[in-house]
Amino acid sequence: MARSVIFLSTPTSANGSMFRAISAIGRGRYHPLGWVADHYAAGRMDRVASETPPPQDHLIKHNAPERFNPATPLRDYRFILNTRDPRDLLCNQFHWQFVHPMPGESPETEAARRQHIAAMGMDAWVLAQDFRPLLQGFLDVVRRIAPADRIFIGYAMYCLHFDEVTQRIATFLEAPLATLPPERRAALERERVANLAGNKAWIGQSWAGADTAPGRHRTELQPATIRSLTERYRWFLDFLRRMDDRRVAETYA
Numbered sequence: 034m035a036r037s038v039i040f041l042s043t044p045t046s047a048n049g050s051m052f053r054a055i056s057a058i059g060r061g062r063y064h065p066l067g068w069v070a071d072h073y074a075a076g077r078m079d080r081v082a083s084e085t086p087p088p089q090d091h092l093i094k095h096n097a098p099e100r101f102n103p104a105t106p107l108r109d110y111r112f113i114l115n116t117r118d119p120r121d122l123l124c125n126q127f128h129w130q131f132v133h134p135m136p137g138e139s140p141e142t143e144a145a146r147r148q149h150i151a152a153m154g155m156d157a158w159v160l161a162q163d164f165r166p167l168l169q170g171f172l173d174v175v176r177r178i179a180p181a182d183r184i185f186i187g188y189a190m191y192c193l194h195f196d197e198v199t200q201r202i203a204t205f206l207e208a209p210l211a212t213l214p215p216e217r218r219a220a221l222e223r224e225r226v227a228n229l230a231g232n233k234a235w236i237g238q239s240w241a242g243a244d245t246a247p248g249r250h251r252t253e254l255q256p257a258t259i260r261s262l263t264e265r266y267r268w269f270l271d272f273l274r275r276m277d278d279r280r281v282a283e284t285y286a
Contacts, residue, residue: 037091038063038206042115043171044096045125046188049236050224051115052094054199057220058213059206063092070094086110099170112178113202116171117188118273118285119266120250120259123159128242130158156258168269175276187273189247189281195225247284 040055042048056065068086072078081100086093088109095101130150135143150158175183184205191198199221203210213221222228226245229235237243250259263270270285277285 034089035062036109036111037086037088037093038111038113039086039093039095040113040115041098041101041171041174042094042096043098043117043122043167045122045129046096046115046117047191048094048096048115049234050229050232051186051191052092053234054221054224055113055202055206056092057217057224058199058203058208058210059092060217062090062206062208064090066091066093068093068095069097069100098174099167101170101174103173107174107178108182110182111205112174112183113205114171114175114183114185115187115191116168116273118247118250119164119168119269120159120254120262121188121244121247123162123164123262124155124249124253125242125244126162126164127155127158129240132240132242155253156255159254160258160261165266168266172269172272185276187277187281189284190278192226192246193281194278247281 038055038059040048040052042051052065052067056063059065066086069078069081072081078097078100081095081097082102085102085105086095088106093110127150131147135146138146153161184201186198186202200210210218210221223232223234229237229245232238235243237245250262254262273285274282
């Protein structure tokens, strides 16, 4: 038996693709579990912050760090951590408003909400959002995990250095890539950025606005908006520069 591995990620940060890649590597030793998604589908999201996932033999996807149960005994788990530049995350969330259904919305309410957001425009909308509680929730968990029990695999490295990232994951899970059976190797390869166009599971096949590289805020937002967001989230950008690989550090400038 092995300690369960929690894949802790911010939303819309390639967490779906990354979890499929991690599952392809670790399946057989670990049982994949969509912890937050399962609670969401069952209409019991309140339990995410009060229950703890199984501590053994599971690979657990947790993409709601602001709801992470603070009573979770972290030493009972190991962690694969993923997040991305909050300025890019906000761009993603803007596009998400027009394609993702919101629970409990009537068609009329949905249409009115989307019309309102479209009238605001991306710059005004992202400035009106406050993602600090979500990011602080992620950071609060990270700071309490023993360094030996975690690896950080950020969005930027996943997109730009896929082979190195998957090797690091395999080493962490003690599941050598060389021993993967052909069907799991094929599943892993489908998650490579170059192959996403043919990947039916990629969110970009269903919803417009998905991206495959860091830095979208530089082309989608006005310079004044970028300056405001950079100042607002400087503390998290500083954390990312320290935590992530030096080869992608410039993406957080």
